[in-house]
Amino acid sequence: MKKILLFTSISLLMLACNQKKEKIIDSNKLSTEEKKDSTNIKTLFNSALMDGKSYEWLRDLTTNIGGRLSGSPEAAQAVIWGEKLMNEVGLDSVWLQPVMVPHWVRGEKEIATYTTNGTQKNVPICALGFSVATPKSGILAEVIEVKSLEEAEALGNKMEGKIVFFNRPFDNTLINTFRAYGGCVDQRVQGATVCGKFGAKGVIVRSMTNAVDDYPHTGTMSYGNLPKEKHIPTAAISSRAANILSDDLKKNPELKFYFKQSCETLPDAPSFNVVGEIKGTETPENIFVVGGHLDSWDLGDGAHDDGTGIVQSLEVAYLFKKNNIKPKNTIRVVFFMNEENGTRGAKKYAELAKLNKENHIGGLESDAGGHTPRGFSIDANDSNTDLLKSWKKLLAPYGLHDIEKGGSGADIGPLKGENVTLVGYRPDSQRYFDYHHTSTDTFDKVNKRELELGSASMASIVYLMDKYLYNDTPVKQ
Structure with a gap:
C-alpha cells in the first residue's frame, strides 16, 4: 500500500512539474x-x-x-x-x-384567448414590430398549425379566413443558439407575407427562444410587397403557450383563437x-x-x-x-x-x-x-x-x-x-x-x-x- 501511495505521489509531482514547465515554455515562446x-x-x-x-x-x-x-x-x-x-x-x-x-408603437396591452372543452385559456401574446392592429373588437378564427413557410405556402387558399400558427421550435441540438435562432426566425419575419396573400385572417408565431416559459418574444416582421389591404395582424405567443395550443389543436382541430392588438406605424x-x-x-x-x-x-x-x-x-x-x-x-x-x-x-x-x-x-x-x-x-x-x-x-x-x-x-x-x-x-x-x-x-x-x-x-x-x-x-x- 505504501509503495502505491509513493508511486502516486511521485506521479502527481512529475505532472505538476511538467505543467509548470509547459507554462514556462509557452511564456518563452512569446x-x-x-x-x-x-x-x-x-x-x-x-x-x-x-x-x-x-x-x-x-x-x-x-x-x-x-x-x-x-x-x-x-x-x-x-x-x-x-x-x-x-x-x-x-x-x-x-x-x-x-x-x-x-416609429412603430405597441398601444394597449395585447389580449389572446381560446376555449377548449368548456375552459377558456389566456395566452401570453405580444404584437410583432411593424404589424398592423386587429379590428377594435379583435379577431376570432379557426387555427391552422404549420412548421415552415413552405408548409404554409402549400396550403394556399385553404388558409383564407383562418389564423395561421407557425410552430417551429429552436433546434436545441445546436450548441450555438444564434444558429438555432437563424433556423427559425424566417417564420416570424416572413409569415405574414406568405399568409396575407392567401387571405389569412392573422398570424401567430411561436416565440424565438430555447426556453419553455410564459414570456412572449417580440421582434420585427415584414409584409414584403403585399398591398396594404392584405396586411394582417401578426403576433408572437410564448413557447409554453405554443406547446399547449399545439396539443389542444390535436384534440380539437376546430377550436377558435381570439386575439386583439392596437399597434400602429406612425x-x-x-x-x-x-x-x-x-x-x-x-x-x-x-x-x-x-x-x-x-x-x-x-x-x-x-x-x-x-x-x-x-x-x-x-x-x-x-x-x-x-x-x-x-x-x-x-x-x-x-x-x-x-x-x-x-x-x-x-x-x-x-x-x-x-x-x-x-x-x-x-x-x-x-x-x-x-x-x-x-x-x-x-x-x-x-x-x-x-x-x-x-x-x-x-x-x-x-x-x-x-x-x-x-x-x-x-x-x-x-x-x-x-x-x-x-x-x-x-x-x-x-x-x-x-x-x-x-x-x-x-x-x-x-x-x-x-x-x-x-x-x-x-x-x-x-x-x-x-x-x-x-x-x-x-x-x-
Whole structure:
C-alpha cells in the first residue's frame, strides 16, 4: 500500500512539474513585443475588473430610461444620456449624427384567448414590430398549425379566413443558439407575407427562444410587397403557450383563437446616432469603429439587447484613456440608432462615411448579450483573418478561445470591404434567448463580472488591431 501511495505521489509531482514547465515554455515562446502586449492586456483586464464603469452605466440606462424603441421618448432620452456620458469619459470629440427612423408603437396591452372543452385559456401574446392592429373588437378564427413557410405556402387558399400558427421550435441540438435562432426566425419575419396573400385572417408565431416559459418574444416582421389591404395582424405567443395550443389543436382541430392588438406605424421620426472618438496619434485618418445599438424593444429595459453592448463599447475608450494607451489610429465609439427595426442608423453612418471619404479600416460590434466572453468572429480577408487568429495565445488565458471566421454585426456590416476587418464580440450564447426581445431583459439579468470581462476582452482586441493591422501605408477602401 505504501509503495502505491509513493508511486502516486511521485506521479502527481512529475505532472505538476511538467505543467509548470509547459507554462514556462509557452511564456518563452512569446516575442518581446508579445510579452509587452500580454502585459498591456493584463492591465486592461485588471482595470475593467477593479475600476470598470460599465455596470453602473448600464444600471442608469436601463432603470432610469428603460426600453428605447426607435422614435420613442425613451430613445430620445437615451441619445441625450449617451452624448453626456461620452463627454464625461473625456473623448476628444463627441457629436450627434441625425437620422430619420421608423416609429412603430405597441398601444394597449395585447389580449389572446381560446376555449377548449368548456375552459377558456389566456395566452401570453405580444404584437410583432411593424404589424398592423386587429379590428377594435379583435379577431376570432379557426387555427391552422404549420412548421415552415413552405408548409404554409402549400396550403394556399385553404388558409383564407383562418389564423395561421407557425410552430417551429429552436433546434436545441445546436450548441450555438444564434444558429438555432437563424433556423427559425424566417417564420416570424416572413409569415405574414406568405399568409396575407392567401387571405389569412392573422398570424401567430411561436416565440424565438430555447426556453419553455410564459414570456412572449417580440421582434420585427415584414409584409414584403403585399398591398396594404392584405396586411394582417401578426403576433408572437410564448413557447409554453405554443406547446399547449399545439396539443389542444390535436384534440380539437376546430377550436377558435381570439386575439386583439392596437399597434400602429406612425410617420418616421427624427433621431441620432451618438458618436465620439479618440484621435489617432500616427494615422488619425484611419478609423476603427467600436459600437452597439442604443435602441431596444419596448417590452423590457434592453439590458442584454443591447445595453451591454453600448456600455462595453464606451468602456473600451474609457480603459484606453485610464491606462494612457494612445491609439495610432482613431478609435470611434458609435451608439447606433434603430438596429432593431430598420438599421437606419447603421446605413446613415456608412452613407456619411462614404460621402466624407472616411477610411474605415476596422470595426468591432457587441450585440450578443453581456454573458461570459468566449471569443470573436471575424469578417475579413484571409490575411487579416489569419493575423487575428494568431492572437489566440494572448487572449486564451482570458477564456477567449473562439476566434474564427464568421459574421460581425448588423450595425458595422455596411462598412464591409476587402481591406476592412470587421469583428463581432461573442459571449456565451446559452442564456441569451431567454431574455432576447422580452419583458425580462432587465438590469438584474446582467452579471457585473461577466459584463466587465466583456469590456476588457473588447478593449484587448481593439488594442491588438490598432497596433498590428495596417502597420504600413494604409490601404484605401
